[in-house]
Amino acid sequence: MSIDRLIEKIKEKNNPTVAGLDPRWEYIPEYIREKAIAEHGKTNKAVGAALLAFNKGLIDSLCDIVPAVKPQSAYYEMYGLSGLSALADTISYAREKGMYVILDGKRNDIGKTAEAYSTAYLGHVDAGEISVENELSSDGLTVNGYLGTDGIKPFVKDCAEHGKTIFALVKTSNPSSGELQDLVVGEETIYQKMAALVNSWGEGLEGKYGYTPVGAVVGATYPKQLKELRSLMSKAYILVPGYGAQGGGGQDAACAFDKNGLGAIVNSSRGIMCAWQKSGCAQEEFGAAAREEALRMRDDILQYI
């Protein structure tokens, strides 16, 4: 079970956090941007090269202390095919360095199309005699379950067959998340209904720590719900966004963990990537600043679990 691989990486590093790789041009140190422009001119290619060089620097500085990275697909799609090529190279570089890669794509669709998305990131497809090597293949993927079970089953199948994981949106970290997710049906909220679906999708796939490859996304900005969902979804690993820049703290995020200190992985993106800008260090020290912030975040969370 791939969730066991993630858990073992977390235990090995004693660090239940994941570094979000959501790069924007503005976050990248100028010397990296200038080098990319010198090599590729003022082109999309230069943007892609700079994103990749920045990510590689971050990965080099984090890979011995942080178990996982979570690239957010939107930030690469935003820069077109060069951005997507940087995403592919980022994924493969992080995996080479031993990191677990959760692609944050929030993919969702029905039947055959959900299968195609799952194939892209978790599974495998042959085109006749051509074995397609998908450069975007990752260890885990975030998904959106609004379409119901038949939209999620193809992902679960690939999780089981290829040792991958998914994290389904349950209660998201944003201010408007309650508009639909908090609506009450009978005695339950929609996010509780979604939690029950998450449980059902993972059934029978427990790994050696009792967790299934079907995890959930619950924001650190809603600690009360996080605590409640931790107990409702006792077999689902929780991916926790919303720490740091969005306002969640270590004590909030700690609500996602079980009594053994497992059960959750907390993400920080801008806090880590932009640590060099906040600290005012030399731009060449961006990796060291990211590492320092990652250690601070780890300790902030560990003190509460």
Place this chain on the structure above:
Amino acid sequence: MSIDRLIEKIKEKNNPTVAGLDPRWEYIPEYIREKAIAEHGKTNKAVGAALLAFNKGLIDSLCDIVPAVKPQSAYYEMYGLSGLSALADTISYAREKGMYVILDGKRNDIGKTAEAYSTAYLGHVDAGEISVENELSSDGLTVNGYLGTDGIKPFVKDCAEHGKTIFALVKTSNPSSGELQDLVVGEETIYQKMAALVNSWGEGLEGKYGYTPVGAVVGATYPKQLKELRSLMSKAYILVPGYGAQGGGGQDAACAFDKNGLGAIVNSSRGIMCAWQKSGCAQEEFGAAAREEALRMRDDILQYI
């Protein structure tokens, strides 16, 4: 308003349908696949080249009678970067041929990340002095509103500023769609709540036909709900999947239209792309078979509206 551009293309062709471009290797005539392998070997590149050649043939055969295409992103992501490159070239070829391009990506996220997705497909971003030309830029995009208003607003902003459209999932065409979407809150279902959100997102953005750039996705497989939602969302254009292969017929799809024969666009993907396999014609005639099926579908729907 970009929705007016779509409506005018529909009126001009007297055809309220959209051809889904969801290619799989198995759908492509052998002579196209062989040529791609001869040129690129048994590689991802050959797959991408074959997808593109197939799509171009379909577009050539359809562009004078069908107003729009809807490539489903999953089928390109499934084939990795070569697939995405074929998607980019498909989008630009269809737009060159005067077709309206709705990318079916069902993208969704919060705040800044929703902005990044919107930028990718509907908006524009500069990277310092580099004006990023996004090869995936489309006329419309499907989105998933489970995260609430702040996850959709960035898309609406780009619709208004760049003359684009979005279609938010309301009631999807698949068998499990009711698991969450049909749950009842007070006196309303979740899909009705979503419909009310769709109305609120489009408010004030009516074009000259009374429709806003914030449309909805409602499956032809649920004609009763389609009729109900047509009247609940009087200003939202409805994108109707589920015709043909999924079981919806012309009479079902007709429920999505207003009394002027506007208000909806009906999609068929496999029915059109694989018409050559079903008809048993020579593989070189795949375009003619697609055209014949597109005309049959048009007439099937027009007779009811």
